[in-house]
Amino acid sequence: MRRAWRALRLAALVFVLAAVGMTLVYRFVPPPVTWLMIGEWLRLGSIERDWVPLSAMAEVVPLSAAAAEDANFCLHRGFDLDGIRAAFADSDRLRGGSSISQQVAKNVFLWPDRTWLRKGLEAGFTLLIEVFWPKRRIMEVYLNVAEFDEGVFGVEAAARRYWGIGAGELGPQRAARLMAVLPDPKRRSPVSGTSFIASRGRAIQSGAATIRQDGRADCFL
Numbered sequence: 001m002r003r004a005w006r007a008l009r010l011a012a013l014v015f016v017l018a019a020v021g022m023t024l025v026y027r028f029v030p031p032p033v034t035w036l037m038i039g040e041w042l043r044l045g046s047i048e049r050d051w052v053p054l055s056a057m058a059e060v061v062p063l064s065a066a067a068a069e070d071a072n073f074c075l076h077r078g079f080d081l082d083g084i085r086a087a088f089a090d091s092d093r094l095r096g097g098s099s100i101s102q103q104v105a106k107n108v109f110l111w112p113d114r115t116w117l118r119k120g121l122e123a124g125f126t127l128l129i130e131v132f133w134p135k136r137r138i139m140e141v142y143l144n145v146a147e148f149d150e151g152v153f154g155v156e157a158a159a160r161r162y163w164g165i166g167a168g169e170l171g172p173q174r175a176a177r178l179m180a181v182l183p184d185p186k187r188r189s190p191v192s193g194t195s196f197i198a199s200r201g202r203a204i205q206s207g208a209a210t211i212r213q214d215g216r217a218d219c220f221l
Contacts, residue, residue: 019109023128026108027137031145035111040151050156054140054220057167060175060208061155062139062220067207068179070100073139074219078102078130079123100142102126107145135219143167148178148185162191176205 030051041047054062066073072080078101098106105125110118129138148158155167158178163170170178177190180200190197211217 019125019128020132022109023125023132026141027133031108031141034107034145034153036107036147037145037153039112040147040153044151047151047153048157048161049144049153050160051144051154052156052167054136054143057143057155058170058175059221060172061143061167061170061178063208063212063217064172064175064179064204065100065139065143066217066220067176067211068182068204069103071207071211071216073100074135074216078126099126101130101138104138104142104145105129108141139220146182148181149189150186152185162189172205172208173201176208177201179204 037047037049070080076099078099080097080099102122105122105128106112106118109125110121133141144154144156146155147153148155149161152158152161155170155178159165159167159170159174162178163174174190177197177200180197181188181190188194188197190201212221
């Protein structure tokens with residue numbers, strides 16, 4: 001039992017050191033691939049992805065992402081408790097309770113599954129990236145690994161797929177409609193013309209203008 005306990009402690013220490021090391025590396029290096037990308041590549045045979053820095057994106061892109069997914073992104077340290085409570089109270093389920101930091105932790109380091117183990121690891125990685133990454137880096141990684149269509153990852157690949165332009169050329173309406181496909185990109189399209197995308201896009205566009213005006217976007221602009 002004593003040997004087993006020592007081995008367990010050693011394994012835990014190795015895991016923690018590896019997690020910290022990966023987090024530090026990805027602070028500067030783009031994550032090469034995610035588990036979801038691997039799964040989509042195996043399912044579809046190919047994926048589309050083109051990493052671009054946050055500075056190469058139009059400002060309306062991160063503004064729209066925050067408005068759509070995490071309006072208090074600059075105000076919390078990884079866990080938006082108000083957003084979690086609002087998600088449980090939202091009967092239309094238009095948005096989840098996960099912050100952008102939590103989504104980055106899940107997408108970059110973990111597998112797409114809904115288990116207590118994964119949620120626990122997600123919380124741990126969320127704390128790590130909030131400690132070691134600035135908010136701009138968290139937003140940058142999020143916008144480069146999020147899926148916006150089947151096998152289409154990142155805003156650059158999505159903008160080129162839908163409109164034939166780069167992420168730096170997106171205007172407020174297109175950026176808002178692109179974020180309106182989240183969190184269900186396989187069944188929504190920013191160019192579908194549906195009433196949901198139109199109304200959700202307007203709400204995101206308005207929210208993006210609001211958070212820019214009231215200073216809730218200062219940490220990533």
